[in-house]
Amino acid sequence: MHPDDETRFAAPRESASVRGYAAMVGGNIALAFGPWMVRLTDVSPLASGFWRLALAVPFLLLLARLARQPIPRLSPSMLGVVAIGGLCFAADLGAWHMGILHTKLANATLFGNFASFLLPVIALISARRRPELAQATALLLAMAGTMLLLGRSYDVDRRYLTGDLLCILAGVLYTGYLLAMGRARGLLQPIPLLLISTIAGLAPLLFFAWIAGGKILPDAWGPLILLALGSQVIGQGLMVYAIGHLPPLVIGLGLLIQPFISALIGSLRYGERLGLLDILGGLAICAALVLVRSGKSGAPERVAVEATP
Numbered sequence: 051m052h053p054d055d056e057t058r059f060a061a062p063r064e065s066a067s068v069r070g071y072a073a074m075v076g077g078n079i080a081l082a083f084g085p086w087m088v089r090l091t092d093v094s095p096l097a098s099g100f101w102r103l104a105l106a107v108p109f110l111l112l113l114a115r116l117a118r119q120p121i122p123r124l125s126p127s128m129l130g131v132v133a134i135g136g137l138c139f140a141a142d143l144g145a146w147h148m149g150i151l152h153t154k155l156a157n158a159t160l161f162g163n164f165a166s167f168l169l170p171v172i173a174l175i176s177a178r179r180r181p182e183l184a185q186a187t188a189l190l191l192a193m194a195g196t197m198l199l200l201g202r203s204y205d206v207d208r209r210y211l212t213g214d215l216l217c218i219l220a221g222v223l224y225t226g227y228l229l230a231m232g233r234a235r236g237l238l239q240p241i242p243l244l245l246i247s248t249i250a251g252l253a254p255l256l257f258f259a260w261i262a263g264g265k266i267l268p269d270a271w272g273p274l275i276l277l278a279l280g281s282q283v284i285g286q287g288l289m290v291y292a293i294g295h296l297p298p299l300v301i302g303l304g305l306l307i308q309p310f311i312s313a314l315i316g317s318l319r320y321g322e323r324l325g326l327l328d329i330l331g332g333l334a335i336c337a338a339l340v341l342v343r344s345g346k347s348g349a350p351e352r353v354a355v356e357a358t359p
Contacts, residue, residue: 070295074304077288080280082311085150085158086319087277094264095147098274100255102143103248105278110245113283119239121246128237135230136250138223143251144258146220153213155320159312160196161214164221165228169302172229185299188338192303195334198327228293228301235294244290248282306335 091098114121124132142162150158170189174181181189227247234243259266268274293301310332 066295070292073288074292074296074301075307077285077292078304078307079311080285080288082159082308083315084277084281084285085155085312086315087273087280088147088150090273091268091277092270093266093268093274094259094262095151096144096255096259096262097264097266098277099140099143099147100252100259101268101274102277102282103252103255105275106248106282107245109279109283110241110248114241114245117241119241121242122238128234131230131234132243132246133250135227135234136247137254138226138230139247140251140254142220142223142227144255145216145223149213149216149220151213153217155316156309156313157214158217160309161217162220162224163305163308164218165225165302165305168222168225169228170299173298188303191334191338192306195331195338196306196309198331198334231290232293232298235290240287240291240294244287303338310335
């Protein structure tokens, strides 16, 4: 192949990679404000999860129309994949929203993003290969940075045990959601994929919110609308786009942006001061992301979880 042809083909790939990284960062920033909105709502945690999905549906329908991304007819196997993803996401939201009210904001965000550590491990196991030096170093930096970020607030005790366990469960369920979305992303465009998975989670969340009791209809809609737009439409929308353009390792590490921002929100809104360990933790996470970006993992990899059926 002529060198000019190689350059011409490489440019679109590099551009797509840059857009993928921008979507990942933007999506995680939007998602980081979700726990704060959950605390501001005046409904039960399960009900806030339901409204997050329900209020997002009209916006996603409009976006799908504007972007000219129609919902195609899906095979039974693909319907099953999307349905499983939607159910995992509904269960994730239910567990996480309950956990947010029973533990610290930083703890809830960290444990809720347990996928940060599960996704890279699953990707490497699926590819049946050992991590490269850059990948291993990035993972270690990210894990160390997260632990440092929590600092003194990372004091898991009896007061927070229930909330922490619920958020850890949410992180495991969110991993299942991301894996399902990565598999379906090969056949569906981003907005239809997010729309279908959102609709799939509506009925389970409403049912469990009704069974659990508590307030379902809000007096103030503002926090719920912001939760739906910021987390479900913008945050999840950008993340679904990023999944199609970045490898699982980068997606997993990118999720660690959220605890850093949540710690900052906690500091400004709830008086949780950021100490030296918090700052060092944030720097370690940034270093991990830069290291992954400059390594060979900057291009999307085809692993089992992303393969089309």
